[in-house]
Amino acid sequence: MYTFSNRLKIGSLILMALGLFGMGIGFVSVPSSIEEAKEMVAAHDDGHGGGHETAATEQAHAESGHAEAGHASEHDEHVYHQLRNRPWSAMYVAAFFFFMIALGVLAFYAVQRASQAGWSPLLFRVMEGITAYLVPGGIIIFVILILSVLHMNHMFVWMDSEVVAHDELLQGKAGYLNPTFFLIRAAFFLGGWILYREVSRKLSLAQDASNDNASFKKNFRWSAGFLVFYLVTESMMSWDWIMSVDPHWFSTLFGWYVFASMFVSGITVIAMITIYLKSRGYLPDVNDSHIHDLAKFMFGISIFWTYLWFGQFMLIWYANIPEEVTYFVQRIDQYRLPFFGMIAMNFIFPLLLLMNSDYKRVNWFVVMTGIVVLLGHYLDVFIMIMPATVGEQWSIGIPEIGAVLFFGGAFIFWVFRALTKAPLQPSRNPFIEESRQFHY
Template sequence: MYTFSNRLKIGSVILMALGLMGMAIGFVSAPSTVEEAKALVAAHDDGHGSGHGEAAAVADHGEAAHGEAAHGEESHGSSHDEHLLHQLQNRPWAALYVAAFFFFMIALGVLAFYAIQRAAQAGWSPLLFRVMEGITAYLVPGGIVVFVILVLSVLHMNHLFTWMDPETVAHDELLQGKAGYLNPTFFLVRAAIFLGGWIAYREISRRLSLAQDKADDHSNFKKNFKWSAAFLVFYLVTESMMSWDWIMSVDPHWFSTLFGWYVFASMFVSGITTIALVTIYLKSRGYLPDVNNSHIHDLAKFMFGISIFWTYLWFGQFMLIWYADIPEEVTYFVTRIEDFKLPFFGMVAMNFVFPLLVLMNSDYKRVNWFVVMTGIVVLMGHYLDVFVMIMPATVGDQWYIGIPEIGGVLFFAGAFIYWVFNTLTKAPLQPTNNPFIEESRQFHY
């Protein structure tokens, strides 16, 4: 039985406390008026020179010129000022949402990997099932937090989803055409169905897994197989819809038919990476004695392979849209390249180039510190991936990695660590009556 060390417990609580302070500072320092927004941008420009706030600085001393170029009306300057205010007010909300979704998607990615192993009746992975079940336990608190953020968005506590503003929809024919799908009530109903289905499968599968340890036959194992196969059908549909609702709809004028797969690849590789990191940590503490370098090697192979798959989807989406050069499509990448150049190309290097170079060699996949180093970089890269998907539509060029962003990551990292490792203490780390447990124990190549 795993024992949650006081050091790890205290560390996770400290992370949550520091993160909570950072997020609180972000919300308290957000401007409440247009004048405060202008002053904040001016102060930032004075301290850092021209940069992210360059476009918004026009609002301080060039509204007339900007309005003349666009519509030649004074009212446009006022609209621009209000847009700037919304961007700056969105920043702590967006930082909170990015971090909350990132750690939730790790648990969801692990759930998909776990269900695949169950449905495929894989022989190599049963020794890792309790690690996966521990990580997926975060679906409950993580899902609740994400759902609360969505509810608060519907209640107009923020401006993350522009299509939720009736006034915006009233002046936008495209959004009016999508109102049958993009409406607050249906949005929350879908979110409840997604979360309810994912959490229900996790709880059912966990219960059957624990029951199998004490059973005299394999009936619970067979039930788990059937539930997992059915869940994967539900997951494939709901994951795509979730990616449209929770991420793509922050840019309601843009869409990509690859987007569901793209988000899936990101959460899948992040989940597998987290399984590897937690497994290596537990082995370093003397647990999971039967897990060997071949298990780590297989996890690293998945990290490598899904990183290539993610890159294929990223490049396919980017290249086709860029080559077609259709204005309503290409603007998505123009915004990210112009205003988010460093994180946009940085996450490609971290999610593709780095794991490609480090994990291509088969021997390196068996070296734990190599896998840990790669895993940390991959997780950071996919956090940036979520950051780049959310921030351009919510905060525009008023972004930078500051206290709210760091606070959000620290808080949810602490909560994730605490919840996962506390769950690992609730049951033996090694299943005892799984029909493939001996094959997993003898797994070598």
């Protein structure tokens, strides 16, 4: 039985405390009025060499000021909302990132169950421990969505009735994008994912205590059915929770794109936690071949993610339809470093490091690659959400780092706590001996 060490427990709690402090700073530092927002932007511009105009420029601005007063007022209000959105967006990005890791692991777990894979049963308890985070992580996401509906933030502009009243496109989408239906769908998604996780976990433990394979067969049927449910609801979730922050833009490939990101992130965390537990002597039957297979999935799904990213980018960029291409124009113009940085971290880095078969068996090498991959996919989520919610007012500062620390600490605490609830190796899975003898 795994024992949650005091050092790890205290470390995760410290991360949560530091993260909570950082997020708190982010929330108390937001502007309380449009005038204060203008002052903050001006101070930021001055600090970066901006805001210094010549007398001729100031005169030209003064002459055109009355004609553009209405536009300036709308712009100032927009900037005000962006600055107020920043701590909310930082929290939402981090909350979704760690939640999607657990959801990606759940999908991988269901695939292993439904395919009756013989190599992976030794890793089932690790996967079940990670998916335990679906409950607290899902509740946090749902609370953020409720607060968004209650207009505590302005991340989802289609929730603002005044915006919808002046936007024909949003009016046309009101049958789907309306707050009540939005929350009903979110509750349905979360309820289905958590239900499968709890039922599968219960059947997994029951199989160890039984004298036949009835629970194993039930788990197979539940997993096969869940994968159908998951493929539909995951796509709808990506439209609702991420794509709708840009309600004028859409991509038919977006659900698969988000799936690839969460799938590779989940597999990466499985590999890293497995390596940690094995180093502590808790998974003696796990060998380098298991790590090699996980690293192969990390490599393969990274290539799959790149294929989807490029397919989406290339088709939109080549067609050059204004309603579609503006999505990438904004991200390349305003988020150039994280935009191209995350492509390098999610494609070039794992391609070069994990292509060699021998390196996939080197534990520290897999962990190092995994850290970069996780950072890259955090930036992926960051790029998906931040441009629509905070625009040019973005940075990676105290609110963003604080949110990552808080949810990272919560993730570590909840996952490793769940790992203490049952033996780390199943005893009566029909394929457990095949998994123990897995070598190549």
